[in-house]
Amino acid sequence: MTTIENIKVYGSNGGLVLAILFIIVALGLNIRAASWISFANKYGTRERLECGNEYLEIITPNYQIYELIKGDPGDIYHGKEASKIMTNAFILVQVSWIVLITGLFILVTADLYDIILLDKRVNTFEKIKHPAVILLVVSVAGYISYLSTYSVYINKLVDGMKNADLAASGVPKVSNMSQLYALYLPTLAVIIPILYIIVYQSLPFNSSYYIYAILYVIIISIAIQFNSTSLNLISTVNTSYAPTIEDLQNKVKSILGTNPTQVPNRAADRTAQDQLKIDLIQNIKSVETTDGDNFILNDYKEQLWKYLLHQNGNELQNLLTNYPNDPKIGAITTAVNKIRIDMRNLRTDTSLQKAASAFTTSTLQFAIIIFFVIFYAIFHFIYKHLARPIHASVGTASIVLLLVIIGPLYGWLQAVINKTR
Secondary structure, three states, rough: OHHHHHHHHHHHHHHHHHHHHHHHHHHHHHHHHHHHHHHHHHHHHHHHHHHOEEEEHOOHHHHHHHHHOOOOOOOOOOOOOOOOOHHHHHHHHHHHHHHHHHHHHHHHHHHHHHHOOOOOOOHHHHHHHOOOHHHHHHHHHHHHHHHHHHHHHHHHHHHHHHOOOOOOOOOOOOOOOHHHHHHHHHHHHHHHHHHHHHHHOOOOOOOOOHHHHHHHHHHHHHHHHHHHHHHHHHHHHHHHHHHEEEEEHHHHHHHHHOOOOOOOOHHHOOHHHHHHHHHHHHHHHHOOOOOOOHHHHOOOOOOHHOOOOOOOOOOOOHHHHHOOOOOHHHHHHHHHHHHHHHHHHHHHHHHHHHHHHHHHHHHHHHHHHHHHHHHHHHHHHHHHHOHHHHHHHHHHHHHHHHHHHHHHHHHHHHHHHHHHO
C-alpha cells in the first residue's frame, strides 16, 4: 500500500472517528453539567415552595443555578465547576468540526494527487490549471482565512466561559441563534467547492466524502444548539441575575454604614442599622454553621444580599416602622425601596430557570440522538460485518427491554430523591 493510500485510509477512518469521539465526549461533559444544574433547579424550587411567601434568597432556584455557574470554588456544588465543564464541551465541539473539515481537505488533496498530479499524460501547467485543483486551493485558503477570524471570537467566548463572565469578554448575550448561525454557516461555504469537485468533475473520488459532508452538517447543527444553550445560560447569569444581586449588596452596605461588621448596640441604643445587622445574623444562622455572633457579619460581609428575606414587597419593614426617628431614616427608606424593587425583580424573573431548562433539555435530546446513532452502528456492525444476525437481534431486543425497565425505575427514583412527586 502506497503512502497516498495510507493517507486515504487513515484520513477517512481516523477523521471520522476523532470527530465523532470529540462530540461524544463533549456530550458526556454537558450531561454531567446538566445533571447538576437540573438538580440545583429542582432543589431550589422545592425549598422555595416549602418556605411559602417568606424565604431567603440563598434557597431560591436562581441562586442555586448562579452558585453552580459563578460561585466560588469549594462552595455548594463546587462553584464554577459546571461552567468549566461546559467550557471544555464547547471547545471539543469546535475541535470536532475543525478535525472533520481538515480530514476532508486531506482526503481530497490525496485523491487529486493520485488522479491528476500523477497523470503523466498531462503537463505540470495543465495540472495546476485543472478546475479541481484551483477550487481546492481556493477552498483551503478560505478555510484558513476564516479560522483566523473565527479563533479571535472563540477565544473571547472561551475566556468568558472560563470566568463565567461573558460581559467581561466583550461578547454580547446570545439571546437567539442568529449570532451562532452567522458564526458557523460560512464554514459550509468552505466545503461547497469540495462538493462541486465530487459531483461535477466526474473524477473517481472516495464515496466517504458524502459521509463527511452529511456528518459535517450534523456537527454544525449540534454546535449551534450546544453553544446557544450553554452560552445563553452563562450569559443570563451575568446579564440578568448578577447585576441585581450586586445592586442589592450595595444597598445593604449603604444602610449598614461605615461599620457594617460592628456588633449591634444594646437594645436601648439600637438604630435601624443595628436592627438590620440583627436580622442578617439571624438569617445567616438559620442556614449556615457559624462561629459566634461577633464574627458572622465579618465572615459574610461580601455576601449579605443572599441572606435577605423575601416578604412579598414588605422587606425590611421593621426598620421603617420601629425606627421612624432614626437620623438616617430618609436615606434608609430610599435604600429599602430600592431593595424591594430588586427583590421583586428576582422573584418574578424566570429567565435564568428557563435558560437552565433549555440547556438540560437540549443536552438530553442530543444524548438520546447520539445514543440511537451509536446503538444502530453497533447493531449494523454485528449484523453485517460479523454476519451474526441472531446475536444482533437478540442483543438489540435485550437492551431495549432493559431500557424499558430501567428508564421508568430511574425516573421514579429521581422523583423520590428530588421530592418532585
